[in-house]
Amino acid sequence: MGELSTTLNKLLDVAESSVRLRGYHAVSFRELADDLGIKSSSVHHYFPRKEDLAVALLRRYSDNFFTELEAQCEKLRAPNTRLSVHFKVYRESLVTTQKFCLCGMLGAESGGIPEVVGEAVSEFFKKNVAWVDEALPSSLSAADRNRKAQHIVAAMQGAMMMASSQKDFKIFDNIVRDLVATQEV
Amino acid sequence: MGELSTTLNKLLDVAESSVRLRGYHAVSFRELADDLGIKSSSVHHYFPRKEDLAVALLRRYSDNFFTELEAQCEKLRAPNTRLSVHFKVYRESLVTTQKFCLCGMLGAESGGIPEVVGEAVSEFFKKNVAWVDEALPSSLSAADRNRKAQHIVAAMQGAMMMASSQKDFKIFDNIVRDLVATQEV
């Protein structure tokens, strides 16, 4: 699984980590450069403006997320567990990285970030809701499925936010457990 | 009823609005001062450091929120509608101000803000969950009530975030509708 550890990849890694932890405006090119042992002008070589970096971050994050979703579904095979795969992938992302969702962070800050960045976040949520929608039983009406899908994504985002705010990741598990119970997944 | 329109109150108003819209690090004393037609040094007169302002903001926000919750409950009287009052008060806050919850914003950013500010946010969520917990039917076990309360608060936070990120406040209503349906409030 050739992990390319180029400067670009390391830059994206440290940038994603920083934004997920502290938010868009708390992260500076200088700081990212320091983390990599390069200069901030080198960061500008990859991403002329900060919003370019954020858009690249969102693109990679979204691609990884939906790819991982499908990969885990493939691995499990049983067709009715797609929703539990969604919970699992989110949980892994939260617990192993100890960080909030990139889109949850930028979604919260959407009133204060460049428009292209906010649009990419909005796209992620639309795709995410659509994915959950498809994973829901087709016996439900389209309107009910959509509402449920929005509810599930919102609850997980809120759960991650509260867990990371209170530095207690058990909060996330408790909320998902209740979510699963009420949705009868 | 005495709406005190002192400089201090106007400052808190504009600061709350700015932070809820754009986040902690996107807001500067200079900008707040400009909004009020004063100088940034005058803002420092009220709040020496930025974190002092944020803590004052959280204190006022939390006080207003729980006061409003009780006031609305008094007005309605029926003892079993406390949960719907919670939904209503949050909705009012979102829709009339067109802004995300102050604590949702700072909760997301909690990894990058001063510790005292993060602690105040965490306090708000603990109180909020406790309030919802008490509003839940006492027929439930304490553990179930707690999980459900966490779920409800998380879902509403996520709903507000997604609604404000996608600039579509109907998203909030849809999620709450499904939340109410599954909780059978």
Next chain:
DNA sequence: GTCTATAATTTGATAGAC
């Protein structure tokens, strides 16, 4: 309580050498 003045630092960004 508000101002002027100022300071030290950081920030996002660019030009151009190697």
Next chain:
DNA sequence: GTCTATCAAATTATAGAC
């Protein structure tokens, strides 16, 4: 692709006059 050098602007503050 990385660096040095530089910039203009912004940011968090402080000291002290009025």
